[in-house]
Amino acid sequence: MAKVYGIDLGTTYSVIATLDDNGMPEIVVNQDDGSNLLASAVYFQDGGDPVVGEVAKNQKDIEPERVVEFVKRYIGKSDAPTYEFDNITYNPITVSSLILKRMKEYANAQGHDVKDVVITCPAYFGNEERAATKQAGLIAGLNVLNIVNEPTAAALNYCCREFKENRKIMVYDLGGGTFDITLFDFSVDESGNALIDIIETGGNDRLGGIDWDARMYDYMCEKYAFENGISQDDLDVEVQHKIKAQTEQAKKDLSTLQKKSYTISYDGDRTRIELTREDFESRTQDLVEQTMDFVSTLLENAGLSPNDVDVALLVGGSTRMPMIKDAVEAVFPNKVRVEDPDLAVAKGAALAAAIQWNERIRQIIDNDGETVADPVNPDEKIDTNLPTSAAEAKGAEIAVIDIMDGGTVSDKLTRSLGPAVFIDEEHYMIDNLLFVGDEIPAEAEAVYGTRVDNQAEIKIKVFENVVTDRENKYVKPSIDENGDEQYTDPALKVKMIGDLRMELPPYTVKGTPIRVVFRSSAIGLEVTATNLENGESANTTITTANTMTANELDEARTRFANIKTSGQI
Ligand code: AMP
Numbered sequence: 001m002a003k004v005y006g007i008d009l010g011t012t013y014s015v016i017a018t019l020d021d022n023g024m025p026e027i028v029v030n031q032d033d034g035s036n037l038l039a040s041a042v043y044f045q046d047g048g049d050p051v052v053g054e055v056a057k058n059q060k061d062i063e064p065e066r067v068v069e070f071v072k073r074y075i076g077k078s079d080a081p082t083y084e085f086d087n088i089t090y091n092p093i094t095v096s097s098l099i100l101k102r103m104k105e106y107a108n109a110q111g112h113d114v115k116d117v118v119i120t121c122p123a124y125f126g127n128e129e130r131a132a133t134k135q136a137g138l139i140a141g142l143n144v145l146n147i148v149n150e151p152t153a154a155a156l157n158y159c160c161r162e163f164k165e166n167r168k169i170m171v172y173d174l175g176g177g178t179f180d181i182t183l184f185d186f187s188v189d190e191s192g193n194a195l196i197d198i199i200e201t202g203g204n205d206r207l208g209g210i211d212w213d214a215r216m217y218d219y220m221c222e223k224y225a226f227e228n229g230i231s232q233d234d235l236d237v238e239v240q241h242k243i244k245a246q247t248e249q250a251k252k253d254l255s256t257l258q259k260k261s262y263t264i265s266y267d268g269d270r271t272r273i274e275l276t277r278e279d280f281e282s283r284t285q286d287l288v289e290q291t292m293d294f295v296s297t298l299l300e301n302a303g304l305s306p307n308d309v310d311v312a313l314l315v316g317g318s319t320r321m322p323m324i325k326d327a328v329e330a331v332f333p334n335k336v337r338v339e340d341p342d343l344a345v346a347k348g349a350a351l352a353a354a355i356q357w358n359e360r361i362r363q364i365i366d367n368d369g370e371t372v373a374d375p376v377n378p379d380e381k382i383d384t385n386l387p388t389s390a391a392e393a394k395g396a397e398i399a400v401i402d403i404m405d406g407g408t409v410s411d412k413l414t415r416s417l418g419p420a421v422f423i424d425e426e427h428y429m430i431d432n433l434l435f436v437g438d439e440i441p442a443e444a445e446a447v448y449g450t451r452v453d454n455q456a457e458i459k460i461k462v463f464e465n466v467v468t469d470r471e472n473k474y475v476k477p478s479i480d481e482n483g484d485e486q487y488t489d490p491a492l493k494v495k496m497i498g499d500l501r502m503e504l505p506p507y508t509v510k511g512t513p514i515r516v517v518f519r520s521s522a523i524g525l526e527v528t529a530t531n532l533e534n535g536e537s538a539n540t541t542i543t544t545a546n547t548m549t550a551n552e553l554d555e556a557r558t559r560f561a562n563i564k565t566s567g568q569i
Contacts, residue, residue: 002385004145004357004398005117006153006349007103009096009133011072011176012317013037015346016103018112019354023400025157025347028107032567036343038106041069042098044085049566052102059569071095073177076125076132076546093548094556096136102565104140115385116143118353120345123149123180124205126415127464127497131524131547139556143384145356146521149411151182153348154315155196156409158339159186160351160401167310168199172295172328174318177208179291181298183309196409200302201437202294207287209251209318215284217247223273224264239266254280255320281323288327295331306331314338315345352409354398360386364393413438415464415493417518417525418473422451430463430475430494433518437468443519447532449511450504457503458514462527462542465494498542500527505534 006025008015015037020026027036033054043056044066051059060067066085071092074080083090104114121133130147137144151171159169166187173180180203187195220243225232235243242264253260259276299305312332314325319341329336340347368390387393418432433444450458465475475494504512513532518525530537548556 002116002357002396002398003112004350004353005107005112005114006346006351006353007100007117007119007137008150008153008346008349009072009100009119009121009136010040010345011070012040013342014040014099014103015343016107016114017343017346017350018107019350019398019400021399023354023398025160025350027343027346028103028110028112030103030106030567031110032106038099038103040072040099041067042095043067043569044083044090045569047086048569049564050098051566051569052099053567055567055569068095075136076129078546080546093132093136094139094560096133097139097556097560098563098565100137100140100142101560101563102567104142105565106567113385114142115383116145116353116357118146118148118153118349118356119144120148120150120153120349122175122178122205123151123182123201123414124178124203126493126495127417127520127525127542128495128546131542134524135548135553135556138382138553139560141383141557141561143382143386145353145360148349148352148409149182149414150345151180151201151315152184152196152198152409152411153346153352154313154344155182155184155186155348156351157344157348158311158313158337159184159194159196162311168304168308169311169313170295170298170309170332171313171315172291172319172324173203173315174291174324175208175316176318177210178205179203179207179294180316181291181294183298183302183304198410198412199304200298201412201414202298202301204290204294207290208316209248211287212251212284212318212321213247215287216251216280217244219275219280219283220247220250220262220264220273223275224271227271227273236266239264242266250275251280252320255322277322284323288323291324292327292331295328309335312336315341317341351400354400355409357386358397358400361393361396364388365390411440412436413440413442413520416467416473417462417464417497417520418475419446419448419516419518419527420461420463420496421448428461430465432465432467432470432473432475433516434520435468435470435473436466438520441519441521443517445515445517447513447515449513450508451510453508453510454506455504455508455510455512457501458529460500460502460516460527460529461496462498462500462518462525463494464497465492467492497525498527498540500529500538500540502529502531502536502538504531505536508533 003018006017016028017025030038039054039057041057043051043059075092080092107114134144151173169184171182182201183199185197185199254277261274264271312328312335416432416436417434418430420428421431422428434442515530517528525542528539
């Protein structure tokens with residue numbers, strides 16, 4: 001019986017899970033160090049296999065220039081760095097693929113056969129980051145069944161054990177650099193199948209543990225300056241570095257202790273500073289309040305009150321701070337649950353993988369053996385355990401814990417998507433076709449006319465943004481001082497993510513109708529244009545500057561197929 005796997009590809013730690021014979025999620029242990037987690041760090045040792053995990057992370061003290069960490073922050077982003085080791089250039093996608101590969105290799109060494117997976121990503125990830133995450137999976141030789149939002153996975157893991165009836169669940173996810181809240185509706189249909197539906201999402205992708213770290217740093221500097229009778233502005237750079245190095249640990253310490261002392265040595269002097277949780281909390285109360293403001297807005301948008309919510313589930317490392325639990329508890333008394341904060345996402349991903357697999361199996365049976373083409377990457381040579389005939393597919397469903405068997409998890413778009421359409425000779429606006437909150441897979445179309453007689457080709461620029469108002473769906477560019485069009489409002493997160501060209505036959509008259517179809521899955525966007533005069537069409541899967549082109553991807557897959565990873569130096 002084939003197995004499927006769920007992978008939480010985290011900024012600092014990653015986790016791989018599968019389902020046991022009863023359909024319950026279980027973690028595949030990292031045998032390199034016996035832990036449930038794999039540190040998301042890669043050490044490119046001179047002349048050996050890349051080393052992934054805690055050992056790699058610790059190597060930072062000895063050879064910092066050969067250790068790469070935190071690549072998730074840059075995956076699919078325009079400011080992604082590259083790294084060069086032994087004449088091979090790596091980027092966040094290929095480094096992520098090594099982390100995925102390490103998990104696959106240590107699982108396979110224990111008798112697993114990791115091929116078909118679901119990988120999770122933050123809910124705020126846009127199209128490019130999702131496509132890049134999927135590419136990392138492909139390069140690692142995995143068949144990525146789906147990309148699922150982290151809070152959705154956490155909710156799935158929680159619901160599968162706890163509920164037999166309808167519930168509303170809020171997932172409050174405060175990580176290292178981001179804050180996400182998601183409101184779910186969990187229901188059970190007449191046949192006993194679970195349905196998890198996202199009602200509303202919100203948050204801030206620039207608010208997280210590092211903001212608490214920054215306040216802790218100020219707090220420690222202030223104490224140090226006071227003890228030495230100097231002004232905070234006069235702290236030596238070396239002292240600042242020493243304090244910085246202790247900041248995160250001090251924050252974590254105060255999650256369990258009411259107070260703790262630290263010693264900072266500088267220039268032969270030792271300064272003892274005492275920190276208290278009470279002081280730290282009063283210095284960071286406004287940050288907690290910011291998160292709670294998002295919670296209020298979320299409830300307001302959903303037309304709900306705290307009473308309507310049955311469970312407030314805390315996820316993410318920063319929810320270990322007692323002040324977070326207290327703040328959420330104050331609004332949702334007796335409804336706060338903290339469970340498996342490190343493992344919940346991977347376990348939920350394993351459930352999502354099984355649900356997705358079973359859906360594919362049913363499609364293969366229904367289509368009499370035709371595998372349903374991946375809408376995003378139709379012709380990839382994928383290594384999968386999925387059966388290729390209806391006969392083989394019979395009985396190939398994976399056992400999932402009762403309530404999730406035949407269950408569905410709906411996911412929603414986190415970006416609105418639309419083509420740019422010209423409003424006069426030179427200026428264009430984005431005409432959103434798909435919207436934030438549309439259920440995935442989503443599809444929409446519009447018909448546009450060609451602009452001039454004898455137009456040789458059309459070029460459809462494709463944009464993502466976070467406009468939600470369907471009545472006001474156009475995004476107008478503003479004009480900068482040079483007279484250039486700029487989509488400058490960062491709050492709208494407008495980003496061009498690709499384009500599609502199609503040649504037009506000679507003598508095409510102005511106003512010739514072109515149908516444009518946008519089809520989006522959790523992983524990516526497919527755009528099709530059809531000339532309705534002659535039926536010709538062009539089609540593209542959006543890959544952008546910040547993901548790899550089909551050729552680059554092919555090349556990376558071939559090259560990385562031979563790279564082995566190691567858990568030891
Ligand atoms: P995540 O992205 O969910 O792994 O969360 C990482 C963040 O959680 C980092 O900012 C950590 O400093 C923070 N974190 C982890 N453990 C604790 C703790 N015990 N107390 C406070 N913050 C923590």
